[in-house]
Amino acid sequence: MRTTKRITGLLAGAANPSKFVEIAERVIPALAVMTALAFILGLYLSFTSDVDYQQGSTVRIMYVHVPAAWLALLCYTVMTANAVGSLVWRHPLADVAAKVAAPLGAAFTLISLVTGALWGKPMWGTWWVWDARLTSMFILFIMYLGIVAVNRALDEPTRAARLTAILIIVGFVNIPIIKFSVDWWNTLHQPASVIRFDGPALDIEFLIPLMAMATAFTALFFTLYLASIRNEIWRRRIMSQRRLAARAAANRDC
Numbered sequence: 646m647r648t649t650k651r652i653t654g655l656l657a658g659a660a661n662p663s664k665f666v667e668i669a670e671r672v673i674p675a676l677a678v679m680t681a682l683a684f685i686l687g688l689y690l691s692f693t694s695d696v697d698y699q700q701g702s703t704v705r706i707m708y709v710h711v712p713a714a715w716l717a718l719l720c721y722t723v724m725t726a727n728a729v730g731s732l733v734w735r736h737p738l739a740d741v742a743a744k745v746a747a748p749l750g751a752a753f754t755l756i757s758l759v760t761g762a763l764w765g766k767p768m769w770g771t772w773w774v775w776d777a778r779l780t781s782m783f784i785l786f787i788m789y790l791g792i793v794a795v796n797r798a799l800d801e802p803t804r805a806a807r808l809t810a811i812l813i814i815v816g817f818v819n820i821p822i823i824k825f826s827v828d829w830w831n832t833l834h835q836p837a838s839v840i841r842f843d844g845p846a847l848d849i850e851f852l853i854p855l856m857a858m859a860t861a862f863t864a865l866f867f868t869l870y871l872a873s874i875r876n877e878i879w880r881r882r883i884m885s886q887r888r889l890a891a892r893a894a895a896n897r898d899c
Contacts, residue, residue: 673868676867679864680864707851711855721746724742724750725820727746728811740806740810744796747793749869776832777827778826778827785819788812
């Protein structure tokens with residue numbers, strides 16, 4: 646009971662921007678160390694694992710491609726949760742959390758698309774095909790860029806937060822399309838081999854380094870995510886102080 650109350654109190658305190666910055670300052674260094682260690686382990690396992698009898702060494706692209714794709718979807722899901730929190734509950738940090746996630750999601754999606762092309766060329770004989778999975782991932786990348794553009798185009802934070810929250814929620818329909826596209830349509834892209842109801846179909850030799858790299862990518866995302874939220878809070882504070890100083894100077898001139 647005490648532990649539950651402590652966690653609840655911590656989450657409630659984190660809703661306050663000043664308290665969040667204080668917590669982030671303590672958590673980010675630990676997350677950064679965890680990320681570095683996870684990548685060292687993940688890369689070691691990736692380069693020392695066996696090669697596939699059909700794909701050869703190119704199978705190692707999977708250890709970057711698949712975690713990047715997972716994080717691209719996870720990032721948009723986190724953005725959607727924050728968008729709902731911003732519109733429905735007016736959470737003081739929800740719009741900040743949704744805004745800073747978009748560039749991170751765009752980066753992970755781009756990594757997924759580039760590594761997918763590098764993997765697809767030797768396997769399919771082409772860099773790109775307009776099948777359901779690849780097309781829906783490309784649409785996700787465009788959506789991320791559009792959200793970033795809207796946030797930068799609108800100077801008023803409240804208006805930008807409301808508009809981007811609506812766009813994010815509407816765009817969430819693309820996430821299940823990406824996930825189930827290989828099941829709904831006949832595509833070149835292979836079906837799910839890890840997240841399945843009947844368990845992973847991937848051999849343990851490849852599954853272990855893949856999960857290690859997925860852990861590293863996830864730790865990297867949350868490290869950058871918390872740091873970006875903290876930096877955005879600082880940026881808004883500086884902008885607010887500049888506006889107040891400008892108004893004070895204008896009043897003195899009058």
